Each structure stands twice: as structure tokens, then as C-alpha cells.
Amino acid sequence: MYRITEKRSLNPTVTLMEIEAPYVAAAARPGQFIILRVDENGERIPLTVAGYDREKGTVRIIFQIVGATTAALNRKNVGDTIPDFAGPLGKPTEVEGLKKVCVVGGGVGCAIALPIAEELHRLGCEVHTVIGFRSKDLLILEKEFAAVSDRLAVMTDDGSAGRQGVVTLPLGEWLAAGENYDEIITIGPLVMMKFVVATARPFGVPTVVSMNPIMIDGTGMCGGCRLTVGGETKFACVDGPDFDGYLIDFDEAMSRSAMYRDFETAKREEDCNLFRDANNV
Amino acid sequence: MPNMSPKKNPMPVQDPAVRARNFGEVALGYDEATALDEAARCLNCKNMPCVSGCPVNIRIPAFVEKVREGDFEGAYKVITESSSLPAVCGRVCPQETQCESKCVRGIKGEPVGIGRLERFVADWHNDNVAAKPERPAQNGHRVAVVGSGPSGLSCAGDLAKRGYAVTVFEALHVAGGVLMYGIPEFRLPKKIVRREIDTLRALGVDFETNVIIGKTLTVDQLFEKGFEAVFIGSGAGLPRFMGIPGEALKGVYSANEYLTRSNLMGAYREDSATPILRAKRVAVVGGGNVAMDAARTALRLGAEKVYIVYRRGLEELPARREEVEHAMEEGIDFRLLTNPVRILGYQNENDRRDPKNGFVTGIECIKMELGEPDASGRRSPVEVPGSEFTLDVDAVVMSIGTSPNPLIKSTTEGLTVNRRGGIVVEETTGLTSKPGVYAGGDAVTGAATVILAMGAGKTAAAAIDRSLSGKNA
Structure with a gap:
């Protein structure tokens, strides 16, 4: 399990989180990404690494709330955990020698x-x-x-x-x-x-x-x-x-x-309806 | 007296029309009476030809004899001397080309149903024996296993039984590798895989998921962490595509992606968070087990028409015979000696924003005929000029194999790979060009079978044991 150690809203649709993941924090470099799941039946989504603290063993992610999974992630708070956080994946951005x-x-x-x-x-x-x-x-x-x-x-x-x-x-x-x-x-x-x-x-x-x-x-x-x-x-x-x-x-x-646009739209509506119902109770 | 019936006891199965619409297991397994009857067909040959056909050398006549005596737990013990995953192998091994192909009963009739008996014994044990194996006394050596598919599990199991502290690193969020993401529920129920993994946990094997060796940690870092040997069983890698026009259209999947969405991510369930295209008409390109799995998954996801498109003939289909038969019974339409030329997509020239744009509408194919045998002795298919035709489909699944994953080789110095990217090993030990590093399974051979991978894991475990226990002496 991977603990959320910080959460900050950057604007109404974009959230920053620091996640405790020592292996990833030790290996990550700019331009690489991670894959996470928010709950046991969740989908795997890639998010690019927005920063890391090798000493604290934390990785920073910044995500926009666009679908059911990012909405679920945004409902998590400091101290909560997510089951999966794997990386760093992909090649780092090549920055050496640029003037x-x-x-x-x-x-x-x-x-x-x-x-x-x-x-x-x-x-x-x-x-x-x-x-x-x-x-x-x-x-x-x-x-x-x-x-x-x-x-x-x-x-x-x-x-x-x-x-x-x-x-x-x-x-x-x-x-x-x-x-x-x-x-x-x-x-x-x-x-x-x-x-x-x-x-x-x-x-x-x-x-x-x-x-x-x-x-x-x-x-x-x-x-x-x-x-x-x-x-x-x-x-x-x-x-x-x-x-x-x-x-x-x-x-x-x-x-x-846009391959799954219909699916995503349906999920988002389902998600919103669930919330509306929950709020009405 | 042996049972001299020339035919195997048939495997009870779900009715084809019913099972084609559900994800429940197709083959239902022998009951005790059938198992006893089938075991009695074994002649208990002294020279045991069947054993030579088994990549892990299970003492087949010995376990079958235990079944005949009604000592099912005794039979289980014989099998597990050699195999870490009997409930899996009883289901997915290509027995017709292995143990059963050597069976003397097969000369005049059908061979003994060895695979069916293995499955019966493993299921009987799982249903009737609650005791978990005990953790053996530890010998103080630590071994890292990369990948939790068949080769990794088999290597880990054998080492744990010999007292090694084994940690298995898995890139995905669950252990099991291809047994979880690749082989569908209807052929290999996931609870069976989980149970086999729990058995390894009871033996003391530690599983670390979400660790991608080559990215999260390198092989060299594993040695720095105190592991004395590393086994790489990272599996096959990048799916191959044909390089024909239209493969980037929406609705074209690799079999790996299609099966991973359905099996690993559970996209076949209505409430799944992971999407999969619920196509009405599907073409699966390829003729192996993975192609059969993809085609039958498509049916179960609600397709009305599913084609297998394969460039050679029926005899050349590399899939397990039983899978081909099951697929045919379920109504899969086999278009043999047929090869795709291009995939066709929808494009509304008047409306660039039409949401249907870019989705698959069909696959254009050409008929093939078998030409002269090539250097390998196989007759290569050649195109029949002018025989192009189109199948109307809304999804295409490419199941034409994989090439090895580059993540480990690109981050591990001193690891030699062959022209195709497979890790080069010594056949008798699994040792790679890098000291202390062993490898086996699809990472070495390219896509092959579960049991061959298990055999490779076993070979490496024995070699690791010889090497590390030698250090002790």
C-alpha cells in the first residue's frame, strides 16, 4: 500500500499529491511516468512524475480530474493509501548538454x-x-x-x-x-x-x-x-x-x-449520479 | 486387469451453446469413478515412455497407479515432487504433443488421459486437503526471482522447498503473470492460480508486486541488496503487429491487450472500471492458443460472429487440439489459408468530427495455398493472386506472437541476448552470460508453453542450488 503524505488543490480541477513510494522515488527522473490504481477493482492509469524527494521517499503527481479514476483519486486524503503505484516507467527526458x-x-x-x-x-x-x-x-x-x-x-x-x-x-x-x-x-x-x-x-x-x-x-x-x-x-x-x-x-x-469516449462518458455520468444520490440522502 | 477400452473417458464439458456466453470453466473435470476407470487404462510400462515426454519429468505411471489404488493424496505427492503447479498444468499443458504422445495405449487407440488425471488429482487435493505445506528449514541463502509467471513460480517453489529465502518481484499488481493476464477464466479459473500462489507463500516465498526489474530496481541492485542469485522469468514482451495498413485504427488490439483487459482487469464484468470494446463481429489473426483464447473471449463478451484468420491449414494450427475443438464447437468460424492484407476503417469525408471516424469496419484478406517445403520442412503459404475478399468486422485482434521485452536487457550490463532479443542461456543450467544470473521461459525462448517455462524454472532452481550450496561446503 502507498500512503498519501500531502494533498493540495492547484485549481478547481487539478490536484497535487505526494505519495510514499521509496523505490520509485529513488529511481525516478524527469519525463518518466508511474502507473497507479486507486482501489482493488480500479483501472490502471499512467501519470507523469511531477517531482520526487529521494530523502523522504515520496513521489509527486499532479493530475486533472477528467474521469472516474481521477475523481476517485481526488476523494482520497492525506493518510489514505492506494493499493498500487508502480514505476518509474518510460525513458527520462534527455536534458544533458542542452544550452x-x-x-x-x-x-x-x-x-x-x-x-x-x-x-x-x-x-x-x-x-x-x-x-x-x-x-x-x-x-x-x-x-x-x-x-x-x-x-x-x-x-x-x-x-x-x-x-x-x-x-x-x-x-x-x-x-x-x-x-x-x-x-x-x-x-x-x-x-x-x-x-x-x-x-x-x-x-x-x-x-x-x-x-x-x-x-x-x-x-x-x-x-x-x-x-x-x-x-x-x-x-x-x-x-x-x-x-x-x-x-x-x-x-x-x-x-x-478517443477510443473509449463513450465508455468514459457513461462512467462519469454514473459517478456523478452516485454522488448526487449520496448527497441527497 | 487393465481397462482395455481404446478410448479415453471423455471430459465432461459445459454445453457449447451455453458456455459460449459465460466465463465459467469449460471443462468440468473427472469425478472419482471416471478417474479410477481412466487410471485403469495405464499399462504401467516399465520403460515409462510418457515420462520422457514431460518437460518436468513427472513420474506419471507412479501417480496413475496411486489413482488406481484410490490413494489420491498419494498421487498428489508424486506429482508435486516434480511440478509446482499441477492444477494449472492439468488444464493447460499440450499433453497430445508431450506425455500422451508417447503413451503405448496411443498406438492402437487413444492414450491414457494423463492430463485429465493430473487435473483430477490436483483438484481433489485442493478440495479435500486443507493442510498447507510447512515452511522448510532455512539454509540462509537469498534468491531473487524476476516475474511471477510459470517459470518464476516453478523456480521459486523448487528453491523454497530446498530452504532458500526467495523473493519474487512482479511488475503488475497481482502475481501469476500470464496465468492471470493471459489465460482466460473459462480455461483456467483465477482462484486456482491464486491457490497455487498461496501454497508457495506457505512455503515461505515472498511476493513483491509493482516492482519492475530494469526500471524500479536493476538486476545489479538486487545483488547489492544481498541476493546471491537472480532468476529472470520476465516472459514474452512486445506484441507483434503485421505492419499492414489500418493497424492503428480504433478496434485493433494485440491479443495481449485484449486478454489483459478482460482477464487481469476484469473488463468482462459489467461494473468494471476498465473498458473493452464490445464488438459484434471480431476477426482474430493467428492460430495459437492465445488466438483461440482471444476468439472465445470475444464470443463471451457478446460477439455474434467471430473469425479465426490463419495463413496456414488446419493441420498446422499450433494451438492445443482441445482448444481448437472447443472453439469450433462454440461456433468460431475458421478462415484457414487466409491472410490479412489491410484493415478498413470508417471515415466520413464530410464530417471530420463524426465520432465513428477511425473505427474498424472490416478486414481485407487474401487466400493462401501451401507452397514447396522450406528449409525447416514446413510448407510456406503463398498468396493466390486475385483472391482478395473482405470480412465485415468491428474489431481485429492480432495474435501473431511477441518479441522479447527490452527493459531488463537494456539496463543489465553483461547480459547477452540473441538476434531476436531472447536472453542467451546454457541449456542445462539456465545460466546467462552474467555470473549469478539465470533465465528461463519466454524471456529466453520467445512465446512457448506454460510447461516448458516451468521446466526451465526447475532447471535453473537446481543449478542455483548446486552453485550456492557449493559455496557453503
């Missing part, structure tokens, strides 16, 4: 982008950061990014915080103004990463994307997380989750991510 990087995060993806930005900063790399959210209410980790970024742009769709617009707006401006990045690292919704790649492509800046497809075991056994990368089938769990953004077939990945 100047633009990190582009969207929504809850910023939670995963932060440890990478922090690691780059620690290694003496110049870090430029763009983070984007739907609105001010959903903005997370602005201070933390500011602390490790040499240049920071905060974007919201509605302009309620930072500047109005999408993340590719400042990225495109910076590239056009002649910023020479060794690499762009982007983490967020598939459609956002697709457009970050499209923005970077004319400038030829290598762009690494972090993929988070549907997964079960996370160890290379099921093949559910497969992606087409440069015309080849790759498994995100063992070959990734980071890939060369220029080679990813994003349209296919977006289609595959």
Missing part, C-alpha cells in the same frame, strides 16, 4: 513540464518558457516556472491572466525574432503539441513531445500505447514517452485517444 531550450506547457501538462524546466535550469541551461491555460482559474505553477525561466510568457484563451492567445503565439514571435534554441520541449494536449511542432518546423528547431496515450501495463506488454513515429510502430511506454515531434502522426494519436 538553450524553450519549454512549452499547456494545462495540466505544465505540471510535467516544470520538473524538466527545473532540471534544465539546474544544469545551467538558458530556459525560455511558455505556459498556457484556458483561463485565470486554471492557471498553475506560475511562480515555480518564473523561478527557473530566463524568459516566461503566460497565455490564457480568454485573456483573464497573462496575455490572450495560444502558446504558439509567443513561441512563433521568439523564433521569428531570432532566438536560437537547441531544442523545444512541449507537453500538453495533443492538438497543442501538434501546433507547436508546426510552429517550430519552418525554423528547423528540434522539437521533443511527451506522449500520454491509453495504456494498461506500461511495461511493453500490451501494445495499447502504440504510435506511428516516422512510419514505424513505437510503444510510448518503452520507446517513449518522449518522441521527435516532427515524426509523430498526431491525427492518428488524437483518433486513438
Whole structure:
């Protein structure tokens, strides 16, 4: 069993937790992920590692409440346990030797982008950061990014915080103004990463994307997380989750991510109804 | 006098029409009278040809004789001298190519139903004997086993019986490996696997789930933690796909994923948190046991039509004969000498947001014929030009094998793997190129059977014992 040692709400839909998992904390590196189950009959879901404390033996996860499992996880509190927490899985993000990087995060993806930005900063790399959210209410980790970024742009769709617009707006401006990045690292919704790649492509800046497809075991056994990368089938769990953004077939990945949309919608409604009934009693 | 009936006592089974819609066990097992009658068919041959057909060398005539005497617990003791998982092997071993293929009774008639008797004995023990084995005296040596599938369990069981402190590391959240995630409930009830694992726990074997060796801990770290030998039984790995167009469509599964969702995650239950596509028409590509399991699972998940698409003929189907027969009885449509060319998907050109876009609608196949025998002596299938046709399906399950998992080899220095990625071992000991590290099962051979993996686990356990007890002397 794995104990929850800290829980904090970052915004109405995003929660941070620290989980006691000494083996994982000892081995984890930025860019890797874990798989957890919330209860004995629960599904296995992958979540990217958002930080770790090797001394305390804890791993930080930051998740958005999007379905029945993340809702159930969010109902757990400090001191509660979850039955399964396995990892670290996947390859770490390659940060060695980079001198100047633009990190582009969207929504809850910023939670995963932060440890990478922090690691780059620690290694003496110049870090430029763009983070984007739907609105001010959903903005997370602005201070933390500011602390490790040499240049920071905060974007919201509605302009309620930072500047109005999408993340590719400042990225495109910076590239056009002649910023020479060794690499762009982007983490967020598939459609956002697709457009970050499209923005970077004319400038030829290598762009690494972090993929988070549907997964079960996370160890290379099921093949559910497969992606087409440069015309080849790759498994995100063992070959990734980071890939060369220029080679990813994003349209296919977006289609595959919607495979269980009907099931998920039904589960969410069931879950909400259960709660409504419970609250009415 | 032996029972000279030329035929085996038939295995009682659930009615095909009924069982195709439930996940209950298909084969129901012999009762005592049938077991006594079947055991009496054994001639108790002095040279015991059957034993040579058994990868773990169970003393078959000795256990069958105990059954004939009505000493079922005595029979159980004979089997467990050699096998850690009798209730499992009695159900899933391909006896027709192993012990039973060597049986003298098989020359003029059917061989003795050795597998059915093994299953009867194991079930009788589990139903009638409550006593758990006692933990043997400890010899002070520690061994780590990577993976809790058949090879790992067999290695762990043999070492524990010899007094070793064994820890089994399992990547998933439950122990059992392929016995839990791969083989379906209707062929191998999970309570049987759990009971076999509980027996190992009683022997003192420790199970640590959620530990992925190669990621959470490396093999070298296991030695640093004080383990003196490591057995790698991490199983087969990455599922293979054909590389034909359409394999990324929604509704295309690897057999591993399809079966894992249903078996391990319980997606066949209505209240499951894990989804699985409840397809009405399903094509399963491949002809092995895993393909049969996937096809029969599809039926039980509510499919109206299920095809097996296999590029060779009936005789070449690698699956256990009984599984093929059961699948045919249940109405699976075998499209033999048939090979997929591409998978077709729905695409509404006028509406890119149509939720049906990207889902499977069919599989285009081509007829095959057997050509000249190749170097291996097998006749390779070749395409019949112009014979393409389409099967309308809404799910496709690819069951064409696996390639070894890269996690351990990529993080373990000094471990030699072959061209196909299998770990290279000495056949008689299971020792790898890295001192103190042994391996067996699918991680070495690529996809094979439960009993071969168990045999490899046993071989390695004996070698580990020789090596570590030698240190003591």
C-alpha cells in the first residue's frame, strides 16, 4: 500500500499529491511516468512524475480530474493509501548538454513540464518558457516556472491572466525574432503539441513531445500505447514517452485517444449520479 | 486387469451453446469413478515412455497407479515432487504433443488421459486437503526471482522447498503473470492460480508486486541488496503487429491487450472500471492458443460472429487440439489459408468530427495455398493472386506472437541476448552470460508453453542450488 503524505488543490480541477513510494522515488527522473490504481477493482492509469524527494521517499503527481479514476483519486486524503503505484516507467527526458531550450506547457501538462524546466535550469541551461491555460482559474505553477525561466510568457484563451492567445503565439514571435534554441520541449494536449511542432518546423528547431496515450501495463506488454513515429510502430511506454515531434502522426494519436469516449462518458455520468444520490440522502 | 477400452473417458464439458456466453470453466473435470476407470487404462510400462515426454519429468505411471489404488493424496505427492503447479498444468499443458504422445495405449487407440488425471488429482487435493505445506528449514541463502509467471513460480517453489529465502518481484499488481493476464477464466479459473500462489507463500516465498526489474530496481541492485542469485522469468514482451495498413485504427488490439483487459482487469464484468470494446463481429489473426483464447473471449463478451484468420491449414494450427475443438464447437468460424492484407476503417469525408471516424469496419484478406517445403520442412503459404475478399468486422485482434521485452536487457550490463532479443542461456543450467544470473521461459525462448517455462524454472532452481550450496561446503 502507498500512503498519501500531502494533498493540495492547484485549481478547481487539478490536484497535487505526494505519495510514499521509496523505490520509485529513488529511481525516478524527469519525463518518466508511474502507473497507479486507486482501489482493488480500479483501472490502471499512467501519470507523469511531477517531482520526487529521494530523502523522504515520496513521489509527486499532479493530475486533472477528467474521469472516474481521477475523481476517485481526488476523494482520497492525506493518510489514505492506494493499493498500487508502480514505476518509474518510460525513458527520462534527455536534458544533458542542452544550452538553450524553450519549454512549452499547456494545462495540466505544465505540471510535467516544470520538473524538466527545473532540471534544465539546474544544469545551467538558458530556459525560455511558455505556459498556457484556458483561463485565470486554471492557471498553475506560475511562480515555480518564473523561478527557473530566463524568459516566461503566460497565455490564457480568454485573456483573464497573462496575455490572450495560444502558446504558439509567443513561441512563433521568439523564433521569428531570432532566438536560437537547441531544442523545444512541449507537453500538453495533443492538438497543442501538434501546433507547436508546426510552429517550430519552418525554423528547423528540434522539437521533443511527451506522449500520454491509453495504456494498461506500461511495461511493453500490451501494445495499447502504440504510435506511428516516422512510419514505424513505437510503444510510448518503452520507446517513449518522449518522441521527435516532427515524426509523430498526431491525427492518428488524437483518433486513438478517443477510443473509449463513450465508455468514459457513461462512467462519469454514473459517478456523478452516485454522488448526487449520496448527497441527497 | 487393465481397462482395455481404446478410448479415453471423455471430459465432461459445459454445453457449447451455453458456455459460449459465460466465463465459467469449460471443462468440468473427472469425478472419482471416471478417474479410477481412466487410471485403469495405464499399462504401467516399465520403460515409462510418457515420462520422457514431460518437460518436468513427472513420474506419471507412479501417480496413475496411486489413482488406481484410490490413494489420491498419494498421487498428489508424486506429482508435486516434480511440478509446482499441477492444477494449472492439468488444464493447460499440450499433453497430445508431450506425455500422451508417447503413451503405448496411443498406438492402437487413444492414450491414457494423463492430463485429465493430473487435473483430477490436483483438484481433489485442493478440495479435500486443507493442510498447507510447512515452511522448510532455512539454509540462509537469498534468491531473487524476476516475474511471477510459470517459470518464476516453478523456480521459486523448487528453491523454497530446498530452504532458500526467495523473493519474487512482479511488475503488475497481482502475481501469476500470464496465468492471470493471459489465460482466460473459462480455461483456467483465477482462484486456482491464486491457490497455487498461496501454497508457495506457505512455503515461505515472498511476493513483491509493482516492482519492475530494469526500471524500479536493476538486476545489479538486487545483488547489492544481498541476493546471491537472480532468476529472470520476465516472459514474452512486445506484441507483434503485421505492419499492414489500418493497424492503428480504433478496434485493433494485440491479443495481449485484449486478454489483459478482460482477464487481469476484469473488463468482462459489467461494473468494471476498465473498458473493452464490445464488438459484434471480431476477426482474430493467428492460430495459437492465445488466438483461440482471444476468439472465445470475444464470443463471451457478446460477439455474434467471430473469425479465426490463419495463413496456414488446419493441420498446422499450433494451438492445443482441445482448444481448437472447443472453439469450433462454440461456433468460431475458421478462415484457414487466409491472410490479412489491410484493415478498413470508417471515415466520413464530410464530417471530420463524426465520432465513428477511425473505427474498424472490416478486414481485407487474401487466400493462401501451401507452397514447396522450406528449409525447416514446413510448407510456406503463398498468396493466390486475385483472391482478395473482405470480412465485415468491428474489431481485429492480432495474435501473431511477441518479441522479447527490452527493459531488463537494456539496463543489465553483461547480459547477452540473441538476434531476436531472447536472453542467451546454457541449456542445462539456465545460466546467462552474467555470473549469478539465470533465465528461463519466454524471456529466453520467445512465446512457448506454460510447461516448458516451468521446466526451465526447475532447471535453473537446481543449478542455483548446486552453485550456492557449493559455496557453503
